[in-house]
Amino acid sequence: EDKVVQSPLSLVVHEGDTVTLNCSYEVTNFRSLLWYKQEKKAPTFLFMLTSSGIEKKSGRLSSILDKKELFSILNITATQTGDSAIYLCAVGNNAGNMLTFGGGTRLMVKP
Amino acid sequence: DAGVIQSPRHEVTEMGQEVTLRCKPISGHNSLFWYRQTMMRGLELLIYFNNNVPIDDSGMPEDRFSAKMPNASFSTLKIQPSEPRDSAVYFCASNPRAGGNTIYFGEGSWLTVV
Numbered sequence: 001e002d003k004v005v006q007s008p009l010s011l012v013v014h015e016g017d018t019v020t021l022n023c024s025y026e027v028t029n030f031r032s033l034l035w036y037k038q039e040k041k042a043p044t045f046l047f048m049l050t051s052s053g054i055e056k057k058s059g060r061l062s063s064i065l066d067k068k069e070l071f072s073i074l075n076i077t078a079t080q081t082g083d084s085a086i087y088l089c090a091v092g093n094n095a096g097n098m099l100t101f102g103g104g105t106r107l108m109v110k111p
Numbered sequence: 112d113a114g115v116i117q118s119p120r121h122e123v124t125e126m127g128q129e130v131t132l133r134c135k136p137i138s139g140h141n142s143l144f145w146y147r148q149t150m151m152r153g154l155e156l157l158i159y160f161n162n163n164v165p166i167d168d169s170g171m172p173e174d175r176f177s178a179k180m181p182n183a184s185f186s187t188l189k190i191q192p193s194e195p196r197d198s199a200v201y202f203c204a205s206n207p208r209a210g211g212n213t214i215y216f217g218e219g220s221w222l223t224v225v
Contacts, residue, residue, distance in 0.1 A: 042216035092212025
């Protein structure tokens with residue numbers, strides 16, 4: 001059974017801080033790892049990672065995958081209050097299009 | 112593109128009543144997923160369809176839950192009879208044929224069973 005574990009469960013920081021969110025996984029026939037951001041409604045897609053060592057970057061957010069050690073990190077630099085959300089990590093396998101989600105990291109950024 | 116459309120957005124119902132949640136996937140997407148999200152258990156996959164055919168329903172909690180996809184543009188998730196422990200947000204998501212694992216979520220149906 002595929003498994004995704006995220007840490008920390010929750011995090012409180014102040015604006016301007018840098019945060020690192022962790023995601024470790026166990027999956028048969030790994031295909032991709034995805035990060036989503038969930039505010040009040042539906043999760044919205046951030047990144048999809050398929051290759052080790054290649055950083056994906058979007059503004060202040062970046063992510064990298066280590067397929068040997070089976071983990072990924074999501075970095076957010078110069079955090080803003082609008083970054084407050086639940087960040088979800090998910091893995092997909094080659095057996096189909098389904099994703100297995102981790103429990104999420106709840107980030108709160110205080111002004 | 113309108114995105115994945117779900118209805119109702121919110122529903123409060125009494126224990127024992129039937130609940131039907133509806134989903135319209137993004138046009139052209141050939142995979143559809145029903146997820147349930149709770150504080151305790153996070154996001155759980157209930158069932159997914161590929162080309163309108165149920166592929167994996169191992170996440171459906173019990174016989175009170177059923178899902179159908181009569182055509183490429185419509186799916187339902189039914190709970191009969193509903194129980195308070197079914198209270199959750201139910202997300203529908205879809206995935207394009209060549210989109211890899213990226214799935215796109217609807218805004219969810221917030222169900223409360225009292």
